[in-house]
């Protein structure tokens with residue numbers, strides 16, 4: 001697996017192009033904006049883009065999804081349908097976040113907990129992790145031990161829960177059941193900031209190690 005990280009929008013959201021090197025197939029995860037920059041990268045990499053995956057419905061994670069799906073004639077997959085209200089509210093989100101205006105769109109396919117997505121020789125297990133948003137999903141590639149977590153957990157922090165339908169108890173439960181159960185060596189790729197590992201967060205993240213009660 002080859003992973004290219006491209007920070008997009010004023011929020012430096014980590015859009016990622018995930019490539020299966022055997023098949024040269026790629027998926028783009030959370031294309032939150034800056035379409036031209038993303039297209040340039042895809043062209044340079046000479047990969048076959050087969051899908052857009054979305055972790056949740058926040059604008060800085062989804063704003064370029066529709067344009068890419070039309071340009072490459074590919075599906076938009078995820079998140080869980082509990083995030084539908086965030087897609088209904090895309091124009092309002094643009095106002096809220098001070099980003100470019102956008103028309104609402106919806107994924108081609110909503111995801112369910114324990115779905116799996118094949119990308120060439122890679123297989124992503126889908127885990128429904130509500131809390132930051134109710135329909136947030138994360139993607140786990142077991143063979144390469146990579147976990148793409150969107151805004152569920154960050155290096156030394158966790159996702160905000162002060163948005164509509166955010167829930168801090170649910171978020172901590174999601175982290176416990178779907179992230180902390182994994183091996184220490186699993187690499188965590190968050191939607192903002194640096195990569196980390198399950199082991200590092202287990203030991204040092206103040207929001208989950210009990211230091212903050």
Ligand SMILES: [Zn+2]
Pocket residue numbers: 056058132151
């Ligand atoms: Zn978010």
Ligand SMILES: [Zn+2]
Pocket residue numbers: 013058060061151191192
């Ligand atoms: Zn975000």
